[in-house]
Amino acid sequence: MQNPVPFFTHSLTAFSKILEKAEAFAEAKKLKPEVIPNLRLIADMLPLWRQVTIACDHAKGASARLAGLEVPSFADTETTLAELQERIAKTIAFIATIPAEAFKDAGARTISVKAGPRELSFPAAQYYHGFAVPNFYFHMSTCYNILRANGVEIGKTDFLGA
Template sequence: MEALESFKGFEAGAILGERLAPDMITFGEQFSVICNKVEAHIAKLMRDAPPEPRDIAMSYPALNIRLIETRSFLKTVQPDEIAGAQSHTYELTLPTVRGWLGGDDYIRHLVLRDFFFHISVAHAILRKLGAKIGKRDYSAILLRRVAVRLLVRGGAARGTIRALQSSEASLADAVVSRAARGHPYTIWR
């Protein structure tokens, strides 16, 4: 991102404060929210109390550390810790909605959609700023891995963990590391 800022003549850290619309959260906040929600959703699937959302400084080093911490957390989750998660019932509370969802629906219609919503918004912000990234960049890494793992390897909960582990790693590499290594105008090439 720093390379994109430099290439486009933006002030340092400016991308972190960008948003698609006035009522939406910023680019930096999208990643903070993703990390918090991944940890909360996985804790719920593990039948543990979700951790308190963490508030982090909006800087590239802080976001990179937070993404790495989230990846590390996901790597510690063992399949037996979420075994049977798709057969449980989960309570939904505000601000989402009030009610209950069966495990399979919770995973497919809330956890994964919530994760990819924030990824999509971050992607859209980068496009709005002129980053030459497109659907191929977004879907080649994230969607292919999710589809394969969810459909082929059976078990929605196990597939969710694997998908999030892979997506988080790809996301961190794509959004933070690759740009910082001197690719000023692209994410994947």
């Protein structure tokens, strides 16, 4: 199985730059620091701050699980864009510590994850392609859509990264 770290690092780095644009937007509009992190796409969806933390959790979780490592726990206490930037940086820093050779036997692993009250178990490829990556992109896309819907000037090239 291919090393997922470069993929997650690229996408999280692109999203960090999107959050920089959101911060500039908030400053220009003189918004309080807690406004943007608490925006929602629709009332029954999670706010931006939670979408970011979940996306980071999928990146660090998939990277660790596929490498056969323990997934580190990060407290979900971010309330500002600066704290969300720290969460992204902490996630990138963690996954960067995983050596590429740790993924050599990843395809042979069975991955188990807790999803609410359920315990899910997948062959590694199914977990990565059918669970981790789709969830990662769902939460990243939702963050993008929350910001775009609220006037932050971002586009597809921002989401895709350089």
